Amino acid sequence: MVRRVLSLATGRIALTVLALIAVLALFGPLLAPHNPLATSDHPLAAASGAHWLGTDYLGRDVLSRLLDGSRVSVLGSLEVAITALAVGTVPGILSVHLGRVFEWVTLRLADTLVALPFLLFAVAVIALLGNGLSQAMLVTGALVSPLFYRVARAATLAVARSPYVEAAIVSGASIGWVVRRHVWAKVLPPIAVALAQTVGVGFVIVSSLTFLGIGVQPPAPTWGGLLASDLGYLSHQPWAPLAPALLIMVTVWACNLLADAIRDVSGEAGRALVNTRKARANRRRESDPAPAGGVR
Numbered sequence: 001m002v003r004r005v006l007s008l009a010t011g012r013i014a015l016t017v018l019a020l021i022a023v024l025a026l027f028g029p030l031l032a033p034h035n036p037l038a039t040s041d042h043p044l045a046a047a048s049g050a051h052w053l054g055t056d057y058l059g060r061d062v063l064s065r066l067l068d069g070s071r072v073s074v075l076g077s078l079e080v081a082i083t084a085l086a087v088g089t090v091p092g093i094l095s096v097h098l099g100r101v102f103e104w105v106t107l108r109l110a111d112t113l114v115a116l117p118f119l120l121f122a123v124a125v126i127a128l129l130g131n132g133l134s135q136a137m138l139v140t141g142a143l144v145s146p147l148f149y150r151v152a153r154a155a156t157l158a159v160a161r162s163p164y165v166e167a168a169i170v171s172g173a174s175i176g177w178v179v180r181r182h183v184w185a186k187v188l189p190p191i192a193v194a195l196a197q198t199v200g201v202g203f204v205i206v207s208s209l210t211f212l213g214i215g216v217q218p219p220a221p222t223w224g225g226l227l228a229s230d231l232g233y234l235s236h237q238p239w240a241p242l243a244p245a246l247l248i249m250v251t252v253w254a255c256n257l258l259a260d261a262i263r264d265v266s267g268e269a270g271r272a273l274v275n276t277r278k279a280r281a282n283r284r285r286e287s288d289p290a291p292a293g294g295v296r
Contacts, residue, residue: 077202083141092152
């Protein structure tokens with residue numbers, strides 16, 4: 001699947017952008033030219049050689065704060081996606097194989113989680129358990145998990161009634177063996193699409209919470225927190241919110257672009273893409289003139 005995604009221009013663009021964001025998350029604090037918490041005597045300074053993106057209202061270097069805050073945003077979004085994946089995928093697959101009682105209970109639970117506003121619920125959890133982003137992301141991931149539950153269930157239902165799965169069950173194969181051997185390969189592509197989309201949703205959730213000052217206490221830098229602080233000084237620096245807003249927008253766009261690329265190369269669309277490329281390769285091979293033999 002990775003090779004197919006890389007064969008698409010959209011897949012290469014999305015992976016390149018996300019790789020750059022991952023580099024910022026890993027090495028951003030080391031690449032920061034200044035201490036992101038250090039104040040100076042030049043508040044709201046314009047961009048210069050010393051401060052490439054200027055300074056904020058306390059004289060702190062904006063570029064350093066963006067680089068240092070990238071880790072919180074990336075880790076928070078990944079925590080949402082991985083939690084939703086773990087909570088939703090396994091019950092979605094097993095709901096097809098473990099009988100009507102398990103199916104009814106998990107469906108009603110998924111419907112209940114869908115009805116809860118996850119952003120408001122995350123704020124409530126932070127109010128109860130303390131101002132920490134990690135527990136809020138875990139709860140938010142659980143609330144987003146019905147997406148994975150329904151995707152995994154739909155993909156499993158498409159396979160469960162196939163003759164080879166029924167033959168395996170009749171012959172005495174265990175549910176675990178059937179899932180590993182026949183179901184998982186069919187479930188993986190739509191799950192990968194949902195995972196890429198959920199990472200983008202996680203970025204929006206983290207940015208929204210930190211924009212409201214929830215989850216990470218100032219002066220710790222975050223992309224959403226920088227966006228919120230810049231909005232108060234638009235009369236002095238109308239361009240200031242562009243950098244954090246652009247980072248959030250580009251990251252979410254890359255996640256959605258990657259999800260579209262995975263969808264385009266998986267399932268029937270992926271097989272059609274492979275067949276089209278094979279046909280093109282065969283036509284080129286047939287149209288190339290055969291090398292002329294040398295005459296002695």
